[in-house]
Amino acid sequence: MTTDPRARSFDAAAARYAAARPSYPQTLLDAVESLTGRPLSGARVADIGAGTGLGTALLDGRGARVVAVEPGDGMAAEFRRSLPSVPLVRGDGDRLPLADASFDLLTYAQAWHWTDPSRSVPEALRVLRPGGALALWWNDSDASVGWIAGQDARMRRFLGADDSPYDPEARFRRLPAGLHFGNRRLPWSRRVPMDVHLANISSYSDFLVRGETAVDAFLACEREQLAACFPDGTVEERYVVSLSVAIR
Numbered sequence: 092m093t094t095d096p097r098a099r100s101f102d103a104a105a106a107r108y109a110a111a112r113p114s115y116p117q118t119l120l121d122a123v124e125s126l127t128g129r130p131l132s133g134a135r136v137a138d139i140g141a142g143t144g145l146g147t148a149l150l151d152g153r154g155a156r157v158v159a160v161e162p163g164d165g166m167a168a169e170f171r172r173s174l175p176s177v178p179l180v181r182g183d184g185d186r187l188p189l190a191d192a193s194f195d196l197l198t199y200a201q202a203w204h205w206t207d208p209s210r211s212v213p214e215a216l217r218v219l220r221p222g223g224a225l226a227l228w229w230n231d232s233d234a235s236v237g238w239i240a241g242q243d244a245r246m247r248r249f250l251g252a253d254d255s256p257y258d259p260e261a262r263f264r265r266l267p268a269g270l271h272f273g274n275r276r277l278p279w280s281r282r283v284p285m286d287v288h289l290a291n292i293s294s295y296s297d298f299l300v301r302g303e304t305a306v307d308a309f310l311a312c313e314r315e316q317l318a319a320c321f322p323d324g325t326v327e328e329r330y331v332v333s334l335s336v337a338i339r
Contacts, residue, residue: 100299101142102165109143109169111290113230115200116279119332120153126273126336127196127224131155134195137218139184140202143169144177146228150198151177158194160187185210189218196224203227208267219339225270226336229262233278233329238320242313249309250297262333270337277332288326289313 101108124130132154138147141159143166150157151174159174161167162183170179182188184199184206197215199206215225234240234257247254258264263274283291289310292298298306317326 100296101294102163104294104299105143105163105165105169107290108166108294109145109173111283111287111294112143112145113281113291113328113330114145115149115228115230115332116277117149118277118279119228119334120149122275122277122334123196123198123226123336126275126334127226127338129195131196135193135220136196136198137187137189137194138198138200139187140199140205141170141179142166142201144174146198146200147177148174155196158189160184160189185214187214187218191217192220194218194223195220196226198226198228200228201230204229204265212267212269216339221339223339224336225339226334227266228332228334230330230332231262233331235259236329238317239329242316245309245313245316246292249305250301259331263335266335272335272337275332275334277334278330279332280327280329282325282327285314285317285321285324285326288317288328291328 120131131150134155136150136155136157137160138150138157139160141147141161144159147157147159157177159170159177159179160182161170161179162181167179167181180188184202197219219225232239232243234243240257244254266272293306293310
């Protein structure tokens with residue numbers, strides 16, 4: 092995948108990623124089935140950039156015959172601990188270690204943006220069977236919620252990022268050209284202890300490549316900010332999954 096050092100920063104924090112990152116709602120799998128026009132049960136699926144297996148576990152639970160593809164050593168080790176019965180091969184979206192026309196569905200959960208579309212699109216089309224589908228999805232905090240918008244603004248300042256306005260269609264605007272995608276936005280939420288919420292933030296790639304002292308100081312300030320919103324120490328995180336599916 093990309094040579095961006097952030098793409099491999101997750102290996103050193105794989106256990107934290109597995110423990111704190113949100114999974115996905117069952118409505119996501121329902122939407123994948125709706126957009127592909129076929130059930131996941133029995134489908135031959137490759138989950139690319141599988142990481143610790145958050146998306147893979149849901150696909151496996153829905154009855155798909157899943158093979159995971161993951162490039163990182165730390166993430167692959169964590170995957171094997173959590174999903175020992177699911178086949179895992181080492182590789183990435185730009186060079187898929189999979190046979191031609193061998194899968195009904197390729198999924199990229201939080202992973203497509205680490206690929207080079209000039210390589211990953213032809214690779215996906217090579218591996219998919221005729222009528223197979225490419226499914227890309229991202230889990231983003233819902234910045235239409237006031238406290239999340241405030242936190243996003245503070246994170247942007249900390250990271251030195253542009254303070255651009257919230258764009259709910261941003262993921263869809265960056266899809267690769269030449270494929271016809273059907274899109275869905277799926278809101279959902281989870282309630283987690285404050286420590287899990289902050290650990291989730293610390294697992295973001297932009298935070299993993301920054302100094303630990305600066306990140307710890309930022310998270311300490313966040314804890315104080317959020318205590319006013321969630322005095323019982325339980326944070327209600329709100330998300331929107333952006334799903335895009337293209338049929339081969």
